[in-house]
Amino acid sequence: MLLAIDIGNTNIVCGVFDGDRIAAKARIATDPQKTADEYGALLANILTLRTESDKGDAFHRIDGIVLSSVVPSMTSTFRSVGKTYFDIDPLVVGPGIRTELAVKYDDPRKVGADRIVNAVAGIHLYTPPLIIIDFGTAVTFCAITRNREYIGGAIFPGMRTSFAALADKAALLSMIDFRKPSGAIGHSTEESLMSGAINGYASVVEGMVSRFRRELGDDATVIGTGGMVELVADATDVIQHVDPDLTLKGLKIIHNLNRSR
Numbered sequence: 015m016l017l018a019i020d021i022g023n024t025n026i027v028c029g030v031f032d033g034d035r036i037a038a039k040a041r042i043a044t045d046p047q048k049t050a051d052e053y054g055a056l057l058a059n060i061l062t063l064r065t066e067s068d069k070g071d072a073f074h075r076i077d078g079i080v081l082s083s084v085v086p087s088m089t090s091t092f093r094s095v096g097k098t099y100f101d102i103d104p105l106v107v108g109p110g111i112r113t114e115l116a117v118k119y120d121d122p123r124k125v126g127a128d129r130i131v132n133a134v135a136g137i138h139l140y141t142p143p144l145i146i147i148d149f150g151t152a153v154t155f156c157a158i159t160r161n162r163e164y165i166g167g168a169i170f171p172g173m174r175t176s177f178a179a180l181a182d183k184a185a186l187l188s189m190i191d192f193r194k195p196s197g198a199i200g201h202s203t204e205e206s207l208m209s210g211a212i213n214g215y216a217s218v219v220e221g222m223v224s225r226f227r228r229e230l231g232d233d234a235t236v237i238g239t240g241g242m243v244e245l246v247a248d249a250t251d252v253i254q255h256v257d258p259d260l261t262l263k264g265l266k267i268i269h270n271l272n273r274s275r
Contacts, residue, residue: 017029024151024174079104146238148238155222239259
């Protein structure tokens, strides 16, 4: 079994693959103050509970680990988790690994590992050209040409990030529980915030996809992923494929490409 780990600024998403199937999945808060032992124990508890009825305890049958991270200090923490709890040195997404993706960025080393992983999943699971939108701490737009070239993208503040800043600065506004708005026109402060969040970000997506297609091609396929994707995708018909597990799938593909190295 393969343990795939994506470390983001807000959350760490872990998935256990049994063949091509995700047998268990967990989302835990990113906390650089936690030790490798704390994360190891947490993973052991979560993944054992979520797989104990699936062919026994999958936690103890993991024979590979692949890791992407945008938090450098956490990379070493999870390397230690791999070595201590699984006796495995994780494959870390970074320079020198095989991806079958050409990165045409001014400085390829500055492309976030999560964006590379999503692009790798995209070119293997869909037909380029592609526009991949990831709704996380930031909303990232990535452009991949029909020749499997990552040529760049755009970065926009994430929904929770933006509204947390708004709530911090506006005394009469507070954080909201994001859900589908009843319409574009809100009839209360909460409904207005909801519309601004969901419909506002849907409009951003529509505008950015239109601009990307002018440069990338009108036939570019749009894929959405990340924690908030389903809410936004429900408010626009621009996102053609909703794939919440795109990053985990990309990690598995990268692991397979580098398995014999």
